[in-house]
Amino acid sequence: MKKIINNPENVVNEMLEGIVKAHPQYVKRLEGLNVLVRANSPVKGKVALVSGGGSGHEPSHGGFVGEGMLDGAVAGEVFTSPTPDQIFEAIKAVDGGEGVLLVIKNYTGDVMNFQMAGELAEAEGIKVADVIINDDVAVENSTYTTGRRGIAGTVLVHKIAGAAAEKGMDLEEVKRIAEKVIANVRTMGMSLTPCTVPAVGKPGFQLGEDEMEVGLGIHGEPGTHREKVKTAAEITKDLLDKIFEDIELVEKDEVAVLVNGLGGTPLMELYIANNEVDKILKEKGIKTYKTIVGNYMTSLEMAGFSVSILKLDEELKELLDYKADTPAFKQL
Amino acid sequence: MKKIINNPENVVNEMLEGIVKAHPQYVKRLEGLNVLVRANSPVKGKVALVSGGGSGHEPSHGGFVGEGMLDGAVAGEVFTSPTPDQIFEAIKAVDGGEGVLLVIKNYTGDVMNFQMAGELAEAEGIKVADVIINDDVAVENSTYTTGRRGIAGTVLVHKIAGAAAEKGMDLEEVKRIAEKVIANVRTMGMSLTPCTVPAVGKPGFQLGEDEMEVGLGIHGEPGTHREKVKTAAEITKDLLDKIFEDIELVEKDEVAVLVNGLGGTPLMELYIANNEVDKILKEKGIKTYKTIVGNYMTSLEMAGFSVSILKLDEELKELLDYKADTPAFKQL
Amino acid sequence: MITRDLLVEILKNVADTIKENKELLTDLDAAIGDADHGINMNKGFKTVSEKLDTVKDKDCGTILKTVAMTLISTVGGASGPLYGTAFLKASMAVNGKMELDNEDIIKMFDEAIKGIVMRGKAQRGEKTMLDALIPAYEALKGSLEKGDDLSEAFIEAADAAKEGVEYTKTIKATKGRASYLGDRSIGHQDPGATSSYLILRTVANTLNQQED
Amino acid sequence: MITRDLLVEILKNVADTIKENKELLTDLDAAIGDADHGINMNKGFKTVSEKLDTVKDKDCGTILKTVAMTLISTVGGASGPLYGTAFLKASMAVNGKMELDNEDIIKMFDEAIKGIVMRGKAQRGEKTMLDALIPAYEALKGSLEKGDDLSEAFIEAADAAKEGVEYTKTIKATKGRASYLGDRSIGHQDPGATSSYLILRTVANTLNQQED
């Protein structure tokens, strides 16, 4: 394992320090906790958004703390859900009196830890609601299982629900908006390489020189299956086909596209993939309203990408266009 | 070689298509050329900035085309300087009547191709000036050699000279500002892994599981020397020491810091490195006015980073703070 | 009968066992999860072990509640809230008691399992810690009912848990992170079931050493 | 005397030579540069070869200018503008001419070298194409002055260029990409000097075949 780190045990702490030092105008750290909140928290008179999860997904989630997106982000150990006490402190620090929406990705650990924290906060009289993101179409949806994972679509939930909160909508409305995004966003991903959790010291899986892993989450775990490496055009088609199977998109529908790098993918390759996404959507007569390309929800140094498609309506478009000013996502 | 591409011969073309499709509000491509210019080019009444070089450094250079930074970016083949005719077309397309500043990184090929293009443009009556960036302290500076390479410091030249142009300074002034940045910026980099040029198909060099390459450029070439991997604290200290040898920084000096990833480095590691940079600067009593952390001047999928330090004065601070709105660098 | 001192000893031994098996648990999790179960559990029980000294003079309920809160606030992931809730429910079942009789232990165990089910919404057969814990609970209860003493009963419980762990190899995960693998999870042993088994085996071993 | 047809034949032969030596030039560049000299040069001369048919009925100046512009707009890197400038300056020296006499050729060669120096700011001894071209020019001029015919003079020029290439092995690069290697460039032969030698050898061969 080669990494630019000091001590595998201390990566989350040092990273959070590095973030605060880089972006003091945006975020501050709650003393002694792995929680970043807006520099001006709590913001009075608006619903606050708290997200988070394991670390290793940078810039998620701390990078999205700021105007128009999150109020607080809780960082667990690498790929490990944070504990309820930390989330509880985040909720208390950002509540501006209008209540707090917890943005949770659908992992057993995240759901349990965030909901436990929500219960603690409600016991102290804070209004709390939550939404659970499950955009990963690689996993079969079923009431008999844990259901689908939350992956890169989370970024779009942050953006749009964050805008709703910033615009002054109340907790119920912000939750409704977040759920609308969740209902309309689908993601599918693939990778060329595994990644190595610092504390583990070896890659989560092995891939041959001509193999890729398809349908994978964002915690370095293997995907649903393995294939021989294909061209960008073929890979992109496979990912989108899987998405199209799951959400009905017809001619003239408008969508937002997120081509998300997993951390080790050069931007050149993401743009080549985006070129393919665009071709396929055009062929189907679907209109791309907005495209986001970059590393937004990563898995450490994993090389690979995911495509997210969000079906838009007028309300979502307006919120998507709303101003955002955070370390990792800015929109003028 | 595993990459998300279709055909190694076609990566630059497809990437440029992907960029334009992702950011049509920012950039357009000159028909049949590997040139991106602002969507609203030419912008009347302001000096235009043209930069570029080989591809493989994304988001450099096309990602910085937009308000407050570049007007045009010319993309050569991967790691190969673009030809003068392409640069010439870029100059013609962006000139808004106030002249064009060519921002050139100090490589024999870049310098010659850009200057030839400049001559062609001058022959057509366009005012042209150029600056040559040479921020890489790894290479010894000498009048008897080609001199130092231009690397990540280029991003700061784009930002600050771009602001000067946007504010309406004339060509001479914009050039003076760019040269002031060049005179005051120093960069030093290292890598943990090599990178593979698509058309070549194999890595530019080999590194052992416990080795790192220090003092390297951005074209996948080996650095000045090789060492056993060290901690983030030690590496950062080595890089900064080399910079401090070269530029005098005393207590109370104000600097901008760019912790630049080479493409395959997770943001987590860049922030850990930034934490170390911050410690060292604080110890020396140097004030960090602004910090930028991320992948800005990359070498394909290379894992590693560089640190750039720019010594600021009031004029540079004001320009650094100026609004920028480009695909890869936004500042509200 | 488990005295408060014995309870503390058991818990410290559990912490040691988890530490010794950190790598094993992580490797099991690497195969079908995210390679952190050993790390998570060890972080939690290491802190538990340290905290125990501060509460060892309190009642059993308080001791167990401290374990619960420590696990909740240090482990994270899925196993943190699950084991945390288990210990919390167990502690509530024996509030104020200075020692635990067989009935207390059955009740604690029952409440712990109910807590895990309440929190994680899983059932037996979904390839989770419940596949070790539920058969262990049944074995313990059965053994005590037929008159075995507690140390014998925990041997039966640990054996049943061991069988449960073996059983997890044969089934597909439908809860937790391993469920994303679908059929690819078959053939692998569940890390959480394994840690549950290790905990029960440690209880059994401690009780049996005690008797010698 | 070089007629316009002969000039075109020479240039086509040069393109063939570069193609045959693409790998060699790239390998030489891999050792001390960025492994693209053969790729760059071949891309350029392949296009030159195609373009020649469209201008073969024009004057020598126009033909050479076409070569220049084609190299400039297809090669890139350092060698593109350098060879491009060389051909451009040579073309300007023989503007409008339908055939080239010895004096024209000396002037063309001289202007070409001056163009390279102007563009690249290198001198002899910096491990560049100039280390092949300058001795070749001197040999050509000397040979013609002592009364040799053009085909003999180009053999002397090519021989001198070959010696120049050998000389580049012994020195350190102080210009171009190889200069970043410092002393590590010693022992390697310069790719640009090699391509210059190959071009001159092809001119000599073509002229000498012509005479047979």
Ligand SMILES: Nc1ncnc2c1ncn2[C@@H]1O[C@H](COP(=O)(O)OP(=O)(O)O)[C@@H](O)[C@H]1O
């Ligand atoms: N819903 C659930 N109910 C009961 N146990 C569960 C549930 N989900 C997961 N587990 C247990 O948790 C274990 C994984 O724990 P751990 O690796 O620490 O957490 P994570 O999956 O968040 O990384 C699994 O092996 C399984 O036994």
Ligand SMILES: Nc1ncnc2c1ncn2[C@@H]1O[C@H](COP(=O)(O)OP(=O)(O)O)[C@@H](O)[C@H]1O
């Ligand atoms: N300043 C210069 N003057 C003359 N020749 C040069 C100069 N710089 C480089 N060269 C020549 O160019 C050759 C390299 O060309 P090439 O590999 O095509 O370009 P690049 O170095 O940009 O990849 C060198 O071998 C050398 O002969």
Ligand SMILES: [Mg+2]
């Ligand atoms: Mg985990």
Ligand SMILES: [Mg+2]
């Ligand atoms: Mg080159």
Ligand SMILES: [Mg+2]
């Ligand atoms: Mg796990």
Ligand SMILES: [Mg+2]
């Ligand atoms: Mg080269």
